Amino acid sequence: MGKITISRRSFIGTGAAAIAVGTPRRILGANDSITLGIIGCGGRGQRLLKAITNIPAYRVVAACDLIQDRADTAAQICEQYKPKVKTYIDFRQMLRREKLDAVIVTTEEANHGKCVIPVLEAGLHCFSEKPMDTTVEKVDQITRAARKAKGVYQIGYQRHYVPSFQQSIKHIHNGGVGKVTFLQGMWQWAYGVGGRYRDMEISGCWFLAQACHHADVMTWVMNGNPLRCVAMGSRMEEYENPPEYCAEDHSAIAFEFPGNVIFSYTHLMNCCDQFCGEKLWVYAEKAGIDLIKGMRYPRPGMGEPERLGEESPDWDEGTYQELEAFAKHIRNHEKPLSNVEVGRLATLTGIMGGKAMYNWKKKQFEPSIVTWDDLGSTT
Amino acid sequence: MTNKDVNRRSFIQTTSIGASVIAAGSARNVLGANDEVVLGIIGTGGRGQSLLKRITNIPNVRIACICDLRENRREQAAVICEDYNPKPKLYSEFRDMLDKEKLDGCIVATEVGNHAHCVVPVLETGLNCFSEKPMDCTVEKVDRIVKAARKAKGFYQVGFQRRYNPGFMKSIEHIHNGEMGKITFLQGQWQWTWSVGGWVLDVDMSGGELAEQACHHMDVMNWVMNNTPPVRCAAMGAITVPHTEPYEQKIEHLSEDHSAVMFEFPGGVTFSYTHLFYCCEQFCGEKLWVYTEKGGVDLPQAMKYPRAGMGDPERLGPESPDWDHGTYEELAAFVDQIRNNKKPLSDQETGRVSTLMSLMGRKAMYKRKTKSFEPTVVTWEELGSTT
Numbered sequence: 001m002g003k004i005t006i007s008r009r010s011f012i013g014t015g016a017a018a019i020a021v022g023t024p025r026r027i028l029g030a031n032d033s034i035t036l037g038i039i040g041c042g043g044r045g046q047r048l049l050k051a052i053t054n055i056p057a058y059r060v061v062a063a064c065d066l067i068q069d070r071a072d073t074a075a076q077i078c079e080q081y082k083p084k085v086k087t088y089i090d091f092r093q094m095l096r097r098e099k100l101d102a103v104i105v106t107t108e109e110a111n112h113g114k115c116v117i118p119v120l121e122a123g124l125h126c127f128s129e130k131p132m133d134t135t136v137e138k139v140d141q142i143t144r145a146a147r148k149a150k151g152v153y154q155i156g157y158q159r160h161y162v163p164s165f166q167q168s169i170k171h172i173h174n175g176g177v178g179k180v181t182f183l184q185g186m187w188q189w190a191y192g193v194g195g196r197y198r199d200m201e202i203s204g205c206w207f208l209a210q211a212c213h214h215a216d217v218m219t220w221v222m223n224g225n226p227l228r229c230v231a232m233g234s235r236m237e238e239y240e241n242p243p244e245y246c247a248e249d250h251s252a253i254a255f256e257f258p259g260n261v262i263f264s265y266t267h268l269m270n271c272c273d274q275f276c277g278e279k280l281w282v283y284a285e286k287a288g289i290d291l292i293k294g295m296r297y298p299r300p301g302m303g304e305p306e307r308l309g310e311e312s313p314d315w316d317e318g319t320y321q322e323l324e325a326f327a328k329h330i331r332n333h334e335k336p337l338s339n340v341e342v343g344r345l346a347t348l349t350g351i352m353g354g355k356a357m358y359n360w361k362k363k364q365f366e367p368s369i370v371t372w373d374d375l376g377s378t379t
Numbered sequence: 380m381t382n383k384d385v386n387r388r389s390f391i392q393t394t395s396i397g398a399s400v401i402a403a404g405s406a407r408n409v410l411g412a413n414d415e416v417v418l419g420i421i422g423t424g425g426r427g428q429s430l431l432k433r434i435t436n437i438p439n440v441r442i443a444c445i446c447d448l449r450e451n452r453r454e455q456a457a458v459i460c461e462d463y464n465p466k467p468k469l470y471s472e473f474r475d476m477l478d479k480e481k482l483d484g485c486i487v488a489t490e491v492g493n494h495a496h497c498v499v500p501v502l503e504t505g506l507n508c509f510s511e512k513p514m515d516c517t518v519e520k521v522d523r524i525v526k527a528a529r530k531a532k533g534f535y536q537v538g539f540q541r542r543y544n545p546g547f548m549k550s551i552e553h554i555h556n557g558e559m560g561k562i563t564f565l566q567g568q569w570q571w572t573w574s575v576g577g578w579v580l581d582v583d584m585s586g587g588e589l590a591e592q593a594c595h596h597m598d599v600m601n602w603v604m605n606n607t608p609p610v611r612c613a614a615m616g617a618i619t620v621p622h623t624e625p626y627e628q629k630i631e632h633l634s635e636d637h638s639a640v641m642f643e644f645p646g647g648v649t650f651s652y653t654h655l656f657y658c659c660e661q662f663c664g665e666k667l668w669v670y671t672e673k674g675g676v677d678l679p680q681a682m683k684y685p686r687a688g689m690g691d692p693e694r695l696g697p698e699s700p701d702w703d704h705g706t707y708e709e710l711a712a713f714v715d716q717i718r719n720n721k722k723p724l725s726d727q728e729t730g731r732v733s734t735l736m737s738l739m740g741r742k743a744m745y746k747r748k749t750k751s752f753e754p755t756v757v758t759w760e761e762l763g764s765t766t
Contacts, residue, residue: 181619182637182655190687230613230754234647236563236672250564250670252651254639260617260752264639264653268564272675272684274692281662283637285619288659297659300572305661365647367613367756 028101034125034327037062037100039091039115040107041074044129048106049077051320057327062098064088091115095122102151102330105129109209110202113138116153117145125151125330127323131212131347132340134204136375139347143379146340152329154336155343157216158318161325164294164309165318168282169221171289171296171308178285183221183255183263185214186279187315188271192237192249199243205233205354206247208347211267213315215353216338216346217280217291218255218263225345225372226255226263226352233357233365237270245363253353265353278315348375409720410483416714419444419482421473421497422489423456426511430488431459433707440714444480446470473497477504483717484509484533491591492584495520498535499527507533509713513594513734514727516586518762521734525766528727536713536723537730539598540705543712546681547705549696550669551602553676553683560672565603565642565650567596568666569702570658575636580622582632582741589616589638589744590737593654595702597740598725598733599667599678600642600650608732608759609642609650609739615754616744620657632747640740652740665702735762 028034036058038045042065052058063074063085071087078085088094095103095118102125105115113133119126120142132139132155146153159165172180187210196202203209219225233248249269256262268275280291287298294309312318322338329336352370359366410416416439420427423445434440445456445467453469460467470476477485477500484507487497494515501508502524514521514537528535541547553559569592578584585591601608616635622628636657642650655662667678674685681696699705709725716723743757 179619181657182617182653184653228615228754230615230641230756232611232613232641232643232649232651234563234649236561236647250649252564252641252649254613254615254641254754256615256754260619262615262617262637262639264615264651266564266566266651268670270563270672270686271670272686274677274682274684275668275670275675283655283658283662285657288662290661295661297661299657299659367611367641367643369613369754369756 033059034101034330036060036102037094037098038104039064041065041070045106046077048104049074051323053080055324060085062086062094064091064094100124108196108202109204110134113142116142120145120149120153123150127154127326129156131208131350132343136351136377140377140379143340143344153340154326155338157338157346158322159217160337161321162312162318164312165291167309168289168291168294172221177287180261180284182283183218184281185265187211188268188276190271190273190276192270193247198247200245200247207251207267207353208350212346212350215349219345219349221282222257226257226349227372228256229352229356229370230254230367231353231357232367251357348377410718416440416483416717417443418484419476419480420486421446423447423452427488428456428459431456433710437711437714442467444468444476446473446476482506490578490584491516491586495524498524502527502531502535505532507717509536511538513590513737514730516590518764522764522766525727525731534723535727537725539725540709541599542725543708544699544705546696546699547678550676550678550681553695562648562671564670565600566668567652569593570655570663572658572660572663575634575656580634581630582634587634587741589654589740594733594737597736601733603669604644606729606732609644611643611756611758612739612743613756614640614740614743616752638744
């Protein structure tokens, strides 16, 4: 186990107890830029910062990471700002010292709650990457903190900010396709599960860490939570030093939503290019909807195919838009489209999939039926 | 329930008596290479007639007799076979037919739930038997056929026609030769625009759509996995379109029209499958993908796609023109096997695992006691097969 991983793991262990009691949020003037700090400057954090530096509403003032190099890289991405971005290793120190309006949390999944809750309790706006966190207990803690927070809490389910998803799902919700009968999704990749994602104590599991985007889309389509889930997972790639609780690289999951609507999903790694891609199909009484393509396909004799929105160019479409929207939500005191309730549904659905495929006691993949109530969420 | 359905069901119920009063053998002698192969058929509904049309194109074969409970079906079959000389004799009682006719083989294309009822007597008579898939719709009846077939003088062939489809044969041979490395995942889909109706709706007659239709794909993945049964299965099923016809409302256990099924094979290989009806055309089709260490194989397309940096796509065999491809070939093979004393590629051992996989899927998605779709995890042992 590398040094970095030890830090990450011990970071999780110290929990949410020692919270800094906040830098109060200021009232923003119409022309004031939103001062931003970021916690977690790895790949995804850097990716978000690159988008943020193109959005005039923001001024990044501080970057925090357990690894100094990463914080420095973040500062370099933000070199346009004056004064220069300050770097921190301890996020509590950053929260204490900096005058921030908002904080971006892009740590590992299992560290989200640990950072998000203090940020919200400090009265700051918070954008956190998905999923909310990796356990039901921590999701509940964040949910409670967010429900009573003064600031905006937005979760990085960017498809909520992709126009074609919005238009297609609005069409479904408006009754444009009749009753939904089945949901189908696939996410296949040429690469393998890397780095920290292999460690389920950090990532939850690979389905939760990555494919929760699709759990989000389908809970959005269904306007609610699944009742039951059953799943099969496996790890096919050999690792030199696998973690104690090692994540799946292949999974097949079925969720049952009210009204016997089934959502069948596969999430596979190390595939040939021809089998790769993202597929999200909604089957309904009158037509099928391809959410990625933004297309409506009527059943035979029920009309012609119709474009509902622009095709999504790639899986990451919506990231710029969600960050742009975060600034707008802050300014207008709006509830984000990807808010705590939306994120809770998607994250718990992701956790449900992981729980249905893995037996933590035996440390092995084993399918079981998990009900929504079995999750034991108290929110 | 119409008369025809009453007949079909009471036909099943007489099964055990039926099997005990079998005619003791009217198999013909060893055939010469140029001898005409003489066949009978039991069950001449849609599929039976479709088989007959193909058989009439196979040289040196004669349909000598036709059996169906319904007169119009017998007559439709007789029209298809009108070029044979002498003309086929028509029967409503298959035991009577087996008693009176001298045959080399018999085709069984009844409803699924009547397969064992006919197949077991055919085999016990010493005839070669071609039966449509799946073998039957209960574990107990599958076991009876397996036991009868294992000790039969003739051979037993099950109508899983993909076993005779060159594209599938080449592709699966390539996988079995180890050219693709370890299998990591199996994925299948079969989506249709049409609706679920007729006798297939009645699970006690058909086993449900997963058994009656999608057993073809269970068979393909069973073949890929070398006839090693899955360890476990989990499934969800649903009826999305209500059945309101009077005869439909009398059916006790209705077939699913949507299902999502997962099987776990030894080594953690998962087979994920969906089988859906009432779909838009753009979502329809047949997909059977094998994921492996070194790449993927698309079985209906017979294409090999290496993983990035491991080579270029390669055609392994001819693409399947449609889902029914292999039916002529399997029937021609049936005749050839009779004439040349060969064994079928799709026999009771492969058919057993494929059929039981389908029944496993249905069991995992449906609770008979409460007549409700309720997912469970079912192990292979829980099926209780005695073969």
